[in-house]
Amino acid sequence: MGNAIRVIWAGRALGSRLTAGVAVALVWIGLAGPSLAEDASRWRIGKPIVTYWAGPPLTDAVAAQLAEGGWNLVWASERDLDTAARHGLRAQLQHPLLHPDSLDDPQRRSELDALVDRVKNHPALYSYFLRDEPSAKDFPGLGRLVAYLRERDPAHLAYINLFPTYASNAQLGTEGDQVTAYREHLRLYMEIVKPDLVSYDHYQFRANGDGDQYFLNLAMIRETALRADVPFLNIVQACSWTPSMRVPNGDELRYLVDTSLAYGAQGISYYVYCWPNHVGGMAGPDGTPTPLYHAAKVLNRRFEAVAEELQPLKSLAAYHAGKVPLGGTALPDHYPIQIRTISGTSQETAEDGEGWLLGIFGENAETPTHVMAVNLDYRTARTAEVRGSGIWETFDPEGRTWKEAGPNAVPLDFPPGGGLLLRRK
Template structure:
């Protein structure tokens, strides 16, 4: 109702629903009496006069997955008002829009699909694009260090973006050893297919994950930006009900709707750092991402080596994300992110004067670049923090 599902009441079936089997479902509404039959057998009769009129449609959520065909709607006197075997276009159906809410961006089609769902998801993406080319058909992938899983999803489903979740902060105080390998895979597949990459940021404790500090929230954001992320999402915003299981502790918003200190931390990150720096990075293309003085080097990470842009990196461990504009004009951007989410770092980065002419540091407070008078950059960063530089090419 008004763009949201409204349940009359759940009714358990007396038989098992078999995957891959078609069922004939019929719903009759007479006044306030709703009668539902499956394959000619009545499975429920409910009296509810709340909704005297409205549209017909279908809904799936969570792990639900179904196909629909041969739809027919008739009036009480037998007049057919809608029939569709889906052999043509979808002009008879109205695209979902959350009741016309201005906040509507698209549909959350599926979360963490296995490969056996990809063909179905590809069909759903095509349907959504036909119904409303401007609506986002959103799918979020499982955390995975299997490049074939991500590649198959991209090639079969043909999504409009590449989103995944991986929550790196373990309850024993360590970090997920596969975190950077997963980012490497997603980055590579996103670049190969020309897709923006999105990630979820861990905001609370659950299962074998710990509660993040403000610096750990910022660290997840910044290493993700260094790896080319174009979308930052938070899991979870509202703490799930305890009935869900998994032992979720308060996230940004508690179960009863109260803000936690991490809400304020995330708000500060979003407003004072992510929004301004995101406007700079969003149109750019990731050129490289390397780790300097990160010992031992995490799985999937590429160790920094001197090249035609950066000739020397000394000091503490950092992640260097380098970007170019789509026109390949010669200007580059360098994001230097503190590799540590618990300690400050100081890193000196030297640029090659044969390649780099002018350097400017991005000021997120003003949204402008401040010229630097040297090609030796000193990044003095709080735990989890980062700094962005623009590198203009040397005159030739």
């Protein structure tokens, strides 16, 4: 997150309880070994994550506002777990004992064990917060702590958040050019820490223009998560904390959410919800919702619905049509799914303007079935024709239903920075 003030409230897994029938079956095949039973109790993401960094203490009023806005994972102290549960929220626990040093001190280790025993069966608990933006030199200690918590409480996530691509070599703890150093940072993290989820933050909305590494970072995280077969979470910009950065508007926030979905994210987080000396965010110092809160209130439910629809599928590709950003992959000319701009404020085609993003999903690479198509122009609503053999359907996130759009080549209207989920029958 870039500074020590960032606080994350995360939510609880709805649990991995077995039905009685499945439990009996597991006992019966207990001959099939403890590994199967252990895997059944291992943390799973469940409902896609919608959370935030840096917010006020979790009172009932704050929890109610979060729930109303579509957040489903909140930051919590041990005493806040009951508050989260009252509002149907999952909770990410913060505690000083959740630190690698606790394993080397017998007294602190005993206190950590007691903490885990107290909270692991709480209905709101989803995850343990361990660290924000560690250096590679911190990975061995964090790996020990992740393994220790996984042994004592496999049902809950041990959460760590990583640096963005624009972190320095000194911060990353690796050497080389920007891409080389970051790739090595990710490799060491996955190899040593072995996380169940990859989380990172990246902020590109500057006072004058945008940074150029947003899609590079998305692509590298997507690749890392796919290789390890774990989900990933993107922490995106929702404020300004320095004159060099701007507060995004609702269309820019939609762009961040929908591009994350197209790259396969199963979690979204906003920096910040509310924090002193930060402009924008989701609420003012007195708790009054900002315009971004009202934008996120719609986007949060869309994110959860679309991500849940895509959760059983594999992210097969993320292709850019038109302008290809740094780190992006151009849509192949003969790929069976194509997109073409047919209207907008300018007479652009898919080869100019801000271009389009196609997130391709399916059960295997030979049969791509789902497409998250995103208008990468967050200033302009545009109409595009999506082409591909078969009958196209579009997904309605609000009703969680599919509606037929037409055969082979269908024109679709996209809001600024917005996307649509489609599938082929």
